[in-house]
Amino acid sequence: MALSSPVLTLIFHGADVFDYGDASRLISLLHPRLSLVAGVMARTAAEESGLAVIYDGRRPSEILSEYAGDQAVLVHRAKTNASAHRFGSIIHSHLKDKGLILIDPGTCQILTWEPGDPSLSAWLSEITGYPVKSGNHHETYPPDTRVIGGCLPGEPVFVNGIIIGYATGEEAVISLQDGTIKAISGIELKDHGVEKLIRFGYPDISKAWCKSGNIRISRPKKGERQVRKGRIAVIDHTAMACYRSFDPDICGIVTIGDDTTSICGHIGCFRGIPVLGITDGDIDGIVPEGYAPGSVVLQAINERDDDVGIEIAGKVSDEPVVWDEWVEKIIRDLDGRVKVVHREY
Structure with a gap:
């Protein structure tokens, strides 16, 4: 028996969900009440897509905190299964006592973290065709250490939008020591990048925006010149x-x-x-x-x-x-x- 259709808010994160057509497909399938966009390059891709979405400048966890667990679903396209779990676990760790449902078109699965809503997960699975799986638990580290997972060797590694080095393994582990960034494992630091990061303010490594890989894969569309x-x-x-x-x-x-x-x-x-x-x-x-x-x-x-x-x-x-x-x-x-x-x- 088909489940009843819920009243949903979709939160899209990352440019890839627009460039690969995931956002368009999921909006058509799930008919959300509201579609929000988180992330700078996601905003660019969303504007170019022409979809009826609203940009929200906050982090995904900050947006999700405003909704009950059965009202909002996060959509993000991960590169690997490991990066999908790590991304979701980090978001979930900031939600305190709330659950999380993450649709990941990149790995074709729906990941959930307790306390979740099994009926909503089941409905999403029925509509999208993606299986539901439990998300991995988020590992905690010392406050001066950060693990950036889901890396591919050779990829640039970002902290607060600045490239600080290149991944040499699946996890890049960095630490704040003696007023600068130190490489623990899985990364070769770029001295000039580290210098720039520190120049703009000693970061809180536990809360910093970190990622690996390219920011976007698609060329931008060219608009008309506005102001001369x-x-x-x-x-x-x-x-x-x-x-x-x-x-x-x-x-x-x-x-x-x-x-x-x-x-x-x-x-x-x-x-x-x-x-x-x-x-x-x-x-x-x-x-x-x-x-x-x-x-x-x-x-x-x-x-x-x-x-x-x-x-x-x-x-x-x-x-x-x-x-x-x-x-x-x-x-x-x-x-x-x-x-x-x-x-x-």
Whole structure:
């Protein structure tokens, strides 16, 4: 006998659930009352999808805490079975006495953590065709240690949006010691990345946003250019803060760092917001590149992108400027010190 249809809220996390078509399929199958999106790159993918979803800037656990266990379901596409269990167990550990239901189209299963609602899990299984399995218990570690699971060797490892190294095993274990990040196992640290992370504030490693792998697999869609004259924003190696810069009067963004430039260019592409990227050739290729018209990427010749970028940031005022004219002046001012490696018309 078919189970009655519940009144659901779906919470989509990660760009992959949109790029692989999971969000569209599950919305059609489950007819949720509300569809929310958590995650910066998920927001970009969701906007490009055209689906009727609402972006919520909080962590998935913070959103889920507002709902009873039978009212909200988390959707996330994991790379491996191990990463699916670890992701769900971390979310569940922040929910105190609440249960969790996680639909994972990547591994084609529904994972549950107690106290859950068996009738809802059964209904979801009947509709999606995914089997229901119990999620693994979350392991606790000392407060100065963090285990980032579900890694594939060679993948970049992020802490608070900054690449701190590359995985060498299925689990990357790091620790905060003597005011910096130390590698315990499963990771080869990137000194420049660790330096940048610490420069932006000593992180609470137990609560930091950590992940491995690429941020998104799909190229961004290109939108129409919106503002040609306005203010300029600056993003210095903190690409995940990009959305906070998208005020209506922003005509472009100065981005410092190779990956910061590629991420901000990717995010701004659909919104028609160009970037002036300051790079030094140290790119990790974590997102497919795409830029809005008017974007220019510069590469420092004999200097670090940090130093050139800070110099350019000092030339940004609060007064409105014509973006194309301002960018060309910067290129002239830096003649011989940088080369143009990309220009988007």
